[in-house]
Amino acid sequence: xxxxxxxxxxxxxxxxxxxxxxxxxxxxxxxxxxxxxxxxxxxxxxxxxxxxxxxxxxxxxxxxxxxxxxxxxxxxxxxxxxxxxxxxxxxxxxxxxxxxxxxxxxxxxxxxxxxxxxxxxxxxxxxxxxxxxxxxxxxxxxxxxxxxxxxxxxxxxxxxxxxxxxxxxxxxxxxxxxxxxxxxxxxxxxxxxxxxxxxxxxxxxxxxxxxxxxxxxxxxxxxxxxxxxxxxxxxxxxxxxxxxxxxxxxxxxxxxxxxxxxxxxxxxxxxxxxxxxxxxxxxxxxxxxxxxxxxxxxxxxxxxxxxxxxxxxxxxxxxxxxxxxxxxxxxxxxxxxxxxxxxxxxxxxxxxxxxxxxxxxxxxxxxxxxxxxxxxxxxxxxxxxxxxxxxxxxxxxxxxxxxxxxxxxxxxxxxxxxxxxxxxxxxxxxxxxxxxxxxxxxxxxxxxxxxxxxxxxxxxxxxxxxx
Numbered sequence: 001x002x003x004x005x006x007x008x009x010x011x012x013x014x015x016x017x018x019x020x021x022x023x024x025x026x027x028x029x030x031x032x033x034x035x036x037x038x039x040x041x042x043x044x045x046x047x048x049x050x051x052x053x054x055x056x057x058x059x060x061x062x063x064x065x066x067x068x069x070x071x072x073x074x075x076x077x078x079x080x081x082x083x084x085x086x087x088x089x090x091x092x093x094x095x096x097x098x099x100x101x102x103x104x105x106x107x108x109x110x111x112x113x114x115x116x117x118x119x120x121x122x123x124x125x126x127x128x129x130x131x132x133x134x135x136x137x138x139x140x141x142x143x144x145x146x147x148x149x150x151x152x153x154x155x156x157x158x159x160x161x162x163x164x165x166x167x168x169x170x171x172x173x174x175x176x177x178x179x180x181x182x183x184x185x186x187x188x189x190x191x192x193x194x195x196x197x198x199x200x201x202x203x204x205x206x207x208x209x210x211x212x213x214x215x216x217x218x219x220x221x222x223x224x225x226x227x228x229x230x231x232x233x234x235x236x237x238x239x240x241x242x243x244x245x246x247x248x249x250x251x252x253x254x255x256x257x258x259x260x261x262x263x264x265x266x267x268x269x270x271x272x273x274x275x276x277x278x279x280x281x282x283x284x285x286x287x288x289x290x291x292x293x294x295x296x297x298x299x300x301x302x303x304x305x306x307x308x309x310x311x312x313x314x315x316x317x318x319x320x321x322x323x324x325x326x327x328x329x330x331x332x333x334x335x336x337x338x339x340x341x342x343x344x345x346x347x348x349x350x351x352x353x354x355x356x357x358x359x360x361x362x363x364x365x366x367x368x369x370x371x372x373x374x375x376x377x378x379x380x381x382x383x384x385x386x387x388x389x390x391x392x393x394x395x396x397x398x399x400x401x402x403x404x405x406x407x408x409x410x411x412x413x414x415x416x417x418x419x420x421x422x423x424x425x426x427x428x429x430x431x432x433x434x435x436x437x438x439x440x441x442x443x444x445x446x447x448x449x450x451x452x453x454x455x456x457x458x459x460x461x462x463x464x465x466x467x
Contacts, residue, residue: 032074033057033420033448038082040065041430042414043089043398049430055087057420060446064416080448085440086428088394089412090133090159090421092401093376095252095284095362098123098135098161100143106175120150124158125461126311126373129454131423131439134160134401134411136362138204138229138252139178141165145199157444160421162202162405164229165195167217169208179206185216192220204252205230211242218247232256240272244279250404251276252362254285254345254352264344272348273355282404284362285349287342287382289370293326294338296369300327308371310462317465324368346386353388360404361397377437384433391430420446 034057040050042065054071056064104110127135137144140163148161168174170183180195182188188209195203203226205214214233221228229250232243240260251257257272258264276283295302303309303321312320326338353359361383363375376397383393402412411419426438441450 031058032077033080033443033446034071034074034077035080035082035087035424036071037068038424039086039428040414041086041088041394041428043395044413044415045399047413047415049428053087055082055414057443057446060420062414062416062418062420065414078448080424080441082424084426086425086435087414087422088425088429089398089402089414090423090442090444091131091376091397091436092134092136092361092405092412093127093132093159093363093365093379093397094136094360094401094404095286095364096135096137096372097139097364097366098137098144098147099366100141100147102143103141103178106177120147121156121158122311122313122461123147123372124151124156125457126371127159128157128373128442128444128449129439129458130373130376131436131442132159132373132376133421133423133442133444134162134405134407135365136162136164136202136401136405138164139166139174140200141178142198154445160407160411163200164202164204165191165198165200166204166206166230167191167195167209168206169210169213169233171208173206173208182209182213182217185212188213188217189220192217192224192226196224196226200226202227202229204228205233205248207231207233207235209233211239214243215245218245222247232260235259236262241275244275244281246279248279248281250282250284250360252284252286253289253364254283254287254349255290255341257348258341258344264340266344266347269348269351273351273357276352276357277355282358282360283349283352284360285345285383285386286362286364286379287345287349287386288375288378289364289367290338290342290345291382292369292375292378294335294342296324296326297330297335297338300324300330303327303369306369306371308374309369310465311371311373311458313465320368326369349383350387353392358400358404359383359388359392359396360401361393377434380429380433380436390433393433394429394436 035055037052040053052068054066054068144163150156151158166179167182168179172179172181180191182191218228227249228247229252309320361379363379364370365372365375380393399412402408411421420443422443424441426440427435429435
């Protein structure tokens with residue numbers, strides 16, 4: 001069984017609900033929004049940081065970025081004083097797991113979740129409040145497509161959702177229905193066809209897929225324009241290089257390399273980096289998830305002190321805190337092994353980045369103990385601790401994430417014509433990555449949501465959960 005065994009216990013969808021007390025936030029206001037005297041971190045490939053700018057937004061698009069002294073009157077516009085603040089693209093979490101009712105039934109055996117277990121908006125509020133305006137869901141089901149429709153229609157306030165269907169081997173680690181089983185190459189090809197028919201443009205390969213089936217999945221995916229991401233299957237079998245084939249575009253954990261040998265082998269890092277370089281394969285590191293797993297196994301009581309988990313509804317809070325599988329493995333052997341993976345991951349990701357390869361930011365939000373929304377900021381800080389510079393980290397969550405997903409003509413940078421999915425920070429994250437937590441406001445599709453409203457949404461969510 002995978003060390004990084006995924007039990008998806010994020011808040012699960014129960015019904016498409018209105019914004020309740022925050023309904024006004026969701027209204028599509030076709031007006032002009034002007035942010036004055038703001039610093040801009042455009043995250044364009046060659047764009048330098050800009051100071052004292054006026055940013056003009058109409059409807060859901062940025063229409064102008066002007067020197068503040070050249071700004072003009074915009075009759076009827078909402079004007080925001082951005083003095084001392086910094087505007088940059090909304091963040092992307094490139095590795096999350098969004099739940100739904102069927103997933104809950106499959107994981108817990110409940111025929112019907114309790115009434116009010118979760119509300120659709122509640123699932124996405126922590127992402128929005130943390131400036132996470134795009135997510136890559138790596139265990140997507142047909143229900144996830146429905147969630148995406150609700151958001152893109154404007155009925156729910158949430159991040160853009162990009163979906164990948166999961167394909168595992170003959171005996172999937174996760175229940176059938178969450179993961180498709182592919183025991184043969186023919187099964188693998190059919191799984192790709194099914195994923196495309198369900199509306200997915202990506203498939204994720206899990207750890208039990210054999211090499212012939214893996215190759216068949218890649219061939220079928222390439223023929224259909226489907227991109228392949230995932231784990232490196234058949235751990236410990238000495239087959240690592242065999243899986244780096246054309247079309248295997250993204251490894252979604254640094255730990256996948258750590259676990260190719262019984263004990264993580266730092267001397268193999270140059271070879272692993274070369275495999276990825278030769279194949280054009282990018283990486284989502286999920287460093288913070290491994291750090292959390294080590295923390296939980298070392299000190300299970302730490303779960304009870306975590307305010308970031310309080311946005312989970314009571315049933316799922318209990319699964320995270322009272323029945324966390326990593327807390328259940330609180331023993332010297334597991335703690336030592338978890339620590340060895342953390343020790344490997346930092347040098348590996350640093351070498352991967354220094355080789356000029358793409359590192360995208362992802363947190364594995366939805367895994368027990370990994371809090372949606374908040375965990376991406378944990379990942380930023382873990383990447384900085386590993387030695388990546390702050391601009392590189394932010395690129396992996398903005399421009400490069402959008403480019404990898406093929407949506408960089410719509411979002412991921414601050415420039416005229418781009419979608420107004422933005423985060424306004426109180427301090428510059430280039431100088432200190434921890435400043436990504438200092439969110440003054442979030443702008444989603446041109447809708448300005450200030451800190452007071454964001455705090456109110458979170459406070460309301462936590463209070464309802466406590467009740």
